[in-house]
Amino acid sequence: MHSKTSNSRLQYRHVTAGLLSVAISTVVNQPLYAEQQSNLTTRYYNIPSQSLDGALTELADQAGLKLLYPAEVVSNKQSQPLSGNYSPKTALETLLRDSSLDYRFTDDQSVTVQKHQKSMDDLLKIAASDEYRVDATGGGEEDYTGPVEQEDLTVSGRELSGYNVINANSATKTDTPILETPVSIQVVPRAVMNDQKTTTIKGALENVSSVRPQSSLGLGNGFIIRGFHSDRVYRNGLVANGLSTGRAAQFDSANLERVEVLKGPAAVLFGRIEPGGLINLVTKKPQDESYYSLEQRFGSYDFYRTEWDATGAITDDNSLSYRFNGSYQNNKSFRDFNFNDRVQVNPSVTWRPSDATEMSLDVEVLHENYQVDRGLFAIGDRPAPIPITRSFIDPNDPVDTNSKVYLGFNFTHAFNADWTIRNRFLASFVDSNDISVKPANAFTVAEFLDPSSGNRTYLRNIFSQIVTSQTYTTNLDLTGNLELWGTNHQTLIGIDYLRSTGTYLTRGNFREPVPGLGIDIYNPVYGIDPSFYANALATPFPPGSNHSYFRDEWYGVYFQDHITLWDKLHILGGGRYDWATTGRGKGDSFSAAEADLPSRKDEGFSPRVGILYQPWAWASVYGNWTTSFGANNGITATGATINPEVGEQFEVGLKTELFDQRLTTTLAYYHLTKENIMTSDFNSPDPLAKAAIGEARSQGIELDMSGQITDELSVIGNYAYTDARITKDFSGLQGNRLSNVPEHSGSLWLKYDIHHYEPLNGLSFGMGVFAASQREGDDANTFVLPGYVRLDAFASYAYQLGDSRLIAQFNIRNLLDKTYYESTDPFQNAPPRVGIYPGAPLTAIGSIRLEY
Structure with a gap:
């Protein structure tokens, strides 16, 4: 948003009395039909994102309204999707959101759509302020209306039905459209998660190219992005789990509005992070209009899940609003003795004391009881030829627990139309406690099968670990819009x-x-005597150093400038300087470990440069060069700390918005290197000792698409070609492919909504295919995971019940019941050869959802 000067513009002081009198006369004499029509009948609408002209035509037909507007007013404008129960007033506000257009009721059934006009409140603010500028002619630029958070993508509390997203805050921390951003960023909107019935972020991220799951202990808390493993996840732009311990609780999908993935090094804005990319979870926010939903799911393996969502205004002036959502899930598994019992609650409030200021407070609490899953193992160069249901833990294993608490705060204040300040704070508390039966020699490369039994006997022991972490993180951003020497600048400090x-x-x-x-x-007999668990819990290991204490601390300053020339050329430049302190101490108690804490300090500069050219409104080409800085928190076998990891990427790409801006696509080529990669030291008796492989390189081609092809056909899909290899190494791994990275992978999910055939209106159905070629199971390339193709499908029907809507849905995952393997352990809790995690066989889920 820019404030341009002209001869017809009055600046910095007061508007003329004539202008005020015209405005007052207009407001006083205008009929109050907008106030009257708010009481008209609320009904259900389902209008997908499309040209604004088409969307208004559909609304007029469904609401029985007469809409009047010149054709040029809506030309080349896109509507927001509309799905849910709305009054005509709220429906119009939703469709016209971000269009710079207003409406007014001339009678109960007639509406005029027009360019945005200044309200009386706007003019009084202008008259009283030295900071506002106004066009004396009453036309021209969009007017300031207070802060707009790009994270707030819900409309009156309702979950958006569209697959298309045009903005993503993670790329630049500003409201720059994706088409004008010279980096690759993909978004999985809430609508996709609803249709696919994903319960954790692992399922949502299957829709993004070059993102692969890499579990540990059977939890979906680790991912590979562009070839490099990362177990760090961000929540509303801040780190959502502890750093040093490398552990995170599950991320349930109930409170998510969307998931954003920024590809490539993101250190310039976010600090220490793996160079493959960043996963940022955007949570649901309180809304002004009341909305309630309750959903019950049930399915295979005794799966039961309840989700709820409630939001609305607390005060009459809508200055205070709330939201309370959450989920409860209880299920068994296709894996023997595995189960999950998880609850999550998410209360939040938002206070808007003025049009320019907003404050939000949210809490997220998750607790789960579950059973650690150690997965399967490899024999030779393939996963063992045993049923994927078979587990080598035990039915007498004690219950394991995982929990987290997030306390988040967000403050936004707009000083004027151009300058805004934002402050975010997040406190994270993560705890896990597990004791499990595991393969012997699990932190070495020794064999775990007894050769004297003909390699039939699986050698085991019992291991217990308790992890806690407390993380406090905050940032302060100042963004502004400037005009300098004929160029537009969107600046961030x-x-x-x-x-x-x-x-x-x-x-x-x-x-x-x-x-x-x-x-x-091949013929397991279960039932371990409880005394074995008691003996394990009474055995400190390693003796004298089984307590560890970690501490990380970093400060960062960063800047960014997005320069626009001639409305077609976009130049993005910026940099960040980090100061990081890391350390880990060990002892026979936590106090001894903290007293023994060594400290390593690192600092570094991470620049980013990007350029994008937009020859047409629907297409742009871009390139970028960016780096990343990390601070390892591991030690070698001799006790020495390890130099920081650094990454460097070159990327070029093409972005388009096709089918009247409803389908967004990104085609990218990248070349990414990472030095000082920290891995476990195979030659050390200490299972936590680390060593640097040296350098790895990943390069490839990615294609992502998301949006609508027609009013009824939606799509989200991706393809990735990835060549990820170890390029420098001291232990004979040079030239090997990085583990769990397929050369070819991708997915395609299609959804069809019936809107224009009365007997079937409300019916939706879809199908998706998810595929990956074979992958190396470990960095030593001693075995491979076979390639696979998985087919999923769903069908749903929405039925109107007065002012409410009832949605019945049925999903099938792995429709053809194929056997496949998702990933191997990243050597976090076991060597990959004894940590192979299979994918689920055919799984059916039914659901009933009530919205009102």
Whole structure:
């Protein structure tokens, strides 16, 4: 938004009495039909994002309204999607959102759509302020209306039905459209998660190119992006889990509005992060209009899940609003002895004391009881030829727990139409406690099958670990719009701070086989005596150093300038300077470990440069060069700390908005390198000792698309060609492919909504295919995971019940019941050869959802 000067513009002082008198006369004499019509009948609408002219035509037909407007007013404008129960007033506001257009009721059934006109409140503010500028002619630029958070993509509390998203805050921390941003960023909107019935972010991220799951202990808390592993996830732009301990609780989807993935190094705005990219979760926000929903799901393996969502205004003037949503899930698994019992609650409030100021407070609490899953193992160069349902834990295993608490705060204040300040704060508390039966020698490369039994006996021991972390992080951003020498500048200046501490306690002999715990892999007999668990919990291991204390602290300052020339050329430049302190101490108690805490300090500069040219309104080409800075928090076998990881990327690409701006696509080529990669030291008796492989390189081509092809056909899909290899190494791995990275992967999900055939209106159905070629199971390339193609499908029907809507839906995942393997452990809790995680067989889910 820019404030341009002209001869007809009065600046900095007062508007003329003539202008005020005209405005007052207009307001006083205008009929109050907008006030009257708010009481008209609320009804259900389902109008997809399309040309504004087409959307208004559909609204007029469905609402029985007469809409009047010149054709040029709506030319080349796109509507917001509309799905849910609305009054005519709210429906119009939704469709016209971000269009710079207003409406007014001339009688109960007639509406005029026109360019935005200044209201009486606007003019009084202008008259009283030295900071506002106004066009004396009453036309021209869009007018200031207070802060607009790009994260707030819900409309009156209702979840958007469209697959298309044109803005993503994670790329630049500003409201720059994706088409004008010279980096690759993809968004999975809430509508996709609803249609696919995903319960965690792992399922949502299957829709993004070059993103692969990489679980540990069976939890979906680790991912590979552009070839490089990352277990760090951001929430509304801030780190959502502890750093040093590398652990995170599940991320349930109930509170998510969308998931954004920024490809490539993101250190310039976010600090320490893996160079492959950043996953940012955008949560639901309180809304002014009341909305309630309740959903019950049920499915295979005794799956039951309840989701709820409630939002609305607390005060009559809408200055205070609330939201309360959450979920409860209880299920068994296709894996023997595995289960999950999880609850999440998310209360939040938003206060808007004025049009220019907004404050939000939100809490997210998740607790789950579950059973650690150690996965399967490899024999030779393939996963073992045993049923994927078979588990080598035990039905007598104690219940494991995982929990997290987030406390978030967000403050936004717009000084005027051009300058806005934002402050975010997030406190994260993550705790996990698990004890499980695991393969012996699990932190070395030694074999875990007893050769004296003909390699039939699986050698096991018992291992317990307790992890806690507390992370406090905040940032302060100042954004502004400037005009200098005929160029437009969108400028960002920011600072951030993070402090994270954590503890790690290990017990049980996790290297040597425990006599009496061996089990036949082909004919297992279960039932471990409880005394084995008691003995493990009474055994500190390693003796004298089984308590660890971690501490991370960093400060960062950053700047960014997005320059626009001739409305076609966009130049993005910026940089960040980091100061990072890391350390890990070990001892026979946490106090001894903290007293023994070594400290390493690193600092570094991370620049980013990008350029984008937009020859047409629907297409742009771009390129960027960017780097990243990390601070390792591991030690070698000799106790030495490791130099920071650094990444560098070159990328070029093409972006389009096709089918009247309803389908967004990104085609990208990238070349990415990473140095000082931290991995486990195979030659050390210490299972937590680390060493640097040296350097790895990933390069490839990506294609992502999301949106609508027609009013009834929606699509989200991707393809990735990835060549990720170790390029420098001291232990003989040079030239090997990086583990769990397929050379070819992709997905295509299609949804068809019937809108224009009366007997079937409300029916939707869709199908998706998810595929990956074979992958190396470990960095040593000793075995491979076979390629796979998985087919999913769904059908739903929405039925209007007065002012409410009832939606019945049925989903099938892995329709053809194919056997496949998702990933291997990233050597976090086990070597990859004994941590192979299979995908689920055919799974059916039914759901009933009531919205009102």
